[in-house]
Amino acid sequence: MSHLLEAVDLFKTFRPRRSWPWSKKSVALEPTSFTLEAGETLAIMGETGSGKSTLSKIIAGVEAPSGGELYLNGQKLNYAQSKRRCQNIRMVFQDSDKSLNQQLTVGQQLEEPLLFNREMSNSERKQLIHSTLRKVGLLAEHAAFYPHMLSTGQKQRVAIARAIILDPQIVVADEALVALDPSVRAQIINLMLDLQKDMGISYIIVTHSPQIVKHIADKILILYRGKMIAFNETERLLTEKQQPYVQALLHEHLINHSQITGNSSAKVTE
Amino acid sequence: MDLLDIRNLTIEMDGPHGRVRVLDKVSLQLKEGEVHSLVGESGSGKSLLAKAVIGVLNPLWDVTADRLWWNGKDLLAMTPKQRRAITGRDMAMIFQDPLAYLDPNSTVAEQITEAIPAGDVTGTFMHRRIDRKTRVAQLLHRVGIRDHDAIMKSYPYELSEGIAQKVSIAIAIAHRPKLLIADEPTTAMEPSTKDQIQRLLGKLAVSQSMSVLLITQDVASILPATQRVSLLYCGQMMEHGDTETVLNRPAHPYTDAMIKMSLQAHAELEPKSKLPSLPGAVPTLRHMPIGCRLGPRCPYAQKQCVKAPLVRHRDEQSYYCHFPLNEPEA
Ligand SMILES: Nc1ncnc2c1ncn2[C@@H]1O[C@H](COP(=O)(O)OP(=O)(O)OP(=O)(O)O)[C@@H](O)[C@H]1O
Ligand SMILES: Nc1ncnc2c1ncn2[C@@H]1O[C@H](COP(=O)(O)OP(=O)(O)OP(=O)(O)O)[C@@H](O)[C@H]1O
Numbered sequence A: 001m002s003h004l005l006e007a008v009d010l011f012k013t014f015r016p017r018r019s020w021p022w023s024k025k026s027v028a029l030e031p032t033s034f035t036l037e038a039g040e041t042l043a044i045m046g047e048t049g050s051g052k053s054t055l056s057k058i059i060a061g062v063e064a065p066s067g068g069e070l071y072l073n074g075q076k077l078n079y080a081q082s083k084r085r086c087q088n089i090r091m092v093f094q095d096s097d098k099s100l101n102q103q104l105t106v107g108q109q110l111e112e113p114l115l116f117n118r119e120m121s122n123s124e125r126k127q128l129i130h131s132t133l134r135k136v137g138l139l140a141e142h143a144a145f146y147p148h149m150l151s152t153g154q155k156q157r158v159a160i161a162r163a164i165i166l167d168p169q170i171v172v173a174d175e176a177l178v179a180l181d182p183s184v185r186a187q188i189i190n191l192m193l194d195l196q197k198d199m200g201i202s203y204i205i206v207t208h209s210p211q212i213v214k215h216i217a218d219k220i221l222i223l224y225r226g227k228m229i230a231f232n233e234t235e236r237l238l239t240e241k242q243q244p245y246v247q248a249l250l251h252e253h254l255i256n257h258s259q260i261t262g263n264s265s266a267k268v269t270e
Numbered sequence B: 001m002d003l004l005d006i007r008n009l010t011i012e013m014d015g016p017h018g019r020v021r022v023l024d025k026v027s028l029q030l031k032e033g034e035v036h037s038l039v040g041e042s043g044s045g046k047s048l049l050a051k052a053v054i055g056v057l058n059p060l061w062d063v064t065a066d067r068l069w070w071n072g073k074d075l076l077a078m079t080p081k082q083r084r085a086i087t088g089r090d091m092a093m094i095f096q097d098p099l100a101y102l103d104p105n106s107t108v109a110e111q112i113t114e115a116i117p118a119g120d121v122t123g124t125f126m127h128r129r130i131d132r133k134t135r136v137a138q139l140l141h142r143v144g145i146r147d148h149d150a151i152m153k154s155y156p157y158e159l160s161e162g163i164a165q166k167v168s169i170a171i172a173i174a175h176r177p178k179l180l181i182a183d184e185p186t187t188a189m190e191p192s193t194k195d196q197i198q199r200l201l202g203k204l205a206v207s208q209s210m211s212v213l214l215i216t217q218d219v220a221s222i223l224p225a226t227q228r229v230s231l232l233y234c235g236q237m238m239e240h241g242d243t244e245t246v247l248n249r250p251a252h253p254y255t256d257a258m259i260k261m262s263l264q265a266h267a268e269l270e271p272k273s274k275l276p277s278l279p280g281a282v283p284t285l286r287h288m289p290i291g292c293r294l295g296p297r298c299p300y301a302q303k304q305c306v307k308a309p310l311v312r313h314r315d316e317q318s319y320y321c322h323f324p325l326n327e328p329e330a
């Protein structure tokens, strides 16, 4: 049986600014492999700059990897195959203000992916847009609204509606919950859980919050300076003894750097 | 005496749909060296309150208050120039979006150096140069940046968001202000860094008798060192008082809901279960409820709630609600 998604040695390097042709490239992501099954939620955690966004963008096809392979249902996904990818893997960004087009109505924004990816009649499209809006807790009337007429939470719902309208197998969300109000955040998490139950969607979420991870993730992947240092079921990561860095991320304790890297270059002068 | 004393601050503005009251009789007091958290959902007026304190509100808005005092001086009676002088000397602010606030064209070292008061470094030219460099490094260490050499040479866009936020904190504390207003400074950070920064802010409050006003959306992210907390909703103060008391025995339904909706509370629930939440969404300025603005979303609301509740006190807390929770048995 093949996995829903399998990553084999994905990696990404960047050329530093002000560099010579022969200078070493900086590594944003070291070769990383993991698997994801249908209906599961994978959380990617790690401190700032550890490569979480880089990895999630590669999975969603927003950025090309420098090397490595990605398989969807056992079939290789190439970076150039954007059509197959964007039907099956969709991304929700942190900032719904920037990711939504302010000039188009909600309905037009939801129509866009359908026009590119589906053969449908006008009325079928309209129906699908309305039913998707209802799925995310909005009304059919909202199709005529422009983004600026909506609240932050409603905008995030539109972003989610746009992600699920093509009936994807995987939704990638990079810090999509962090900017939300507590009451809206709880509503959106409830919505994501409902959609997972009803449609069998798998989520890949990037977040700093161990509480959200504990609540919704089945598996956790932990990055440290571009290197995957843990990949396991949430249960096991929470109950078994972990190295200090993982412990810190999951339980919100202070990181003691010399313990991880084994050097004491992190002297603090006060 | 309170360092900052705000009584019944009201801000009204003319919008496209008529006059709206964005802050409705808000009071807040802050002592020297006190760490105070201001909690509220988006649009509640937290940033407006901060802007009223540092004096950068739109002059067209109607700002009235029974009192807006800084160190015993009436801020509303001052000329803009006098106010700017006080703000520049005594206050500093960290913003939600550090990358928008940092200068994209100069390095981190240049920007921090600029923020260090000229009087702080003395001696010969070489002396000053070296002294400045060590001070910059020290400031970076204080905000938890370890590889200061690399960061000093970087430009803001080369930094990840968390690091950029730390840099902006280093800049803000360089002139040792009396009051640091931190407008949601830690959202972009991983919890361990957040912890570090919060401890740092708490420590600075004690060692430099600097007051900190921490603005945040979530009660889960208030400073462990916070002595007092205020909860704002739609421009109205809901409850304020001693942090322990307010969080353990909230009098106001909004405080109660905020505690139940906080991230901390999620950790105790069954995985993948439904999370508690207030129904509906924060109303828009155009459709502000009359009376207690929580009314339409409040599970305890009754007819009286269309009249704005007056302040009431209970031990270490004050609240604005007709039907308080957790009342002691009579
Ligand atoms: N376009 C780019 N050019 C050069 N370096 C980059 C670029 N994008 C990312 N990097 C570097 O790659 C590393 C990983 O960055 P990434 O954005 O994936 O981190 P992250 O884990 O998402 O951090 P955060 O929690 O702050 O969002 C960082 O060191 C970053 O500086
Ligand atoms: N320049 C402005 N013109 C018109 N309305 C404004 C302006 N600034 C703020 N407001 C309105 O005043 C209210 C309070 O805004 P404020 O920025 O203080 O909210 P906040 O509590 O800081 O929210 P957030 O957590 O999202 O930063 C909002 O409804 C906002 O739309």
Ligand code: SF4
Pocket: B252, B253, B254, B292, B293, B294, B295, B296, B298, B299, B300, B301, B302, B305, B309, B320, B321, B322, B323, B324
């Ligand atoms: S005054 Fe009424 S509506 Fe407002 S919080 Fe109290 S019970 Fe709820």
Ligand SMILES: [Mg+2]
Pocket: A052, A053, A054
């Ligand atoms: Mg990121």
Ligand SMILES: [Mg+2]
Pocket: B046, B047, B048, B183
């Ligand atoms: Mg604000």
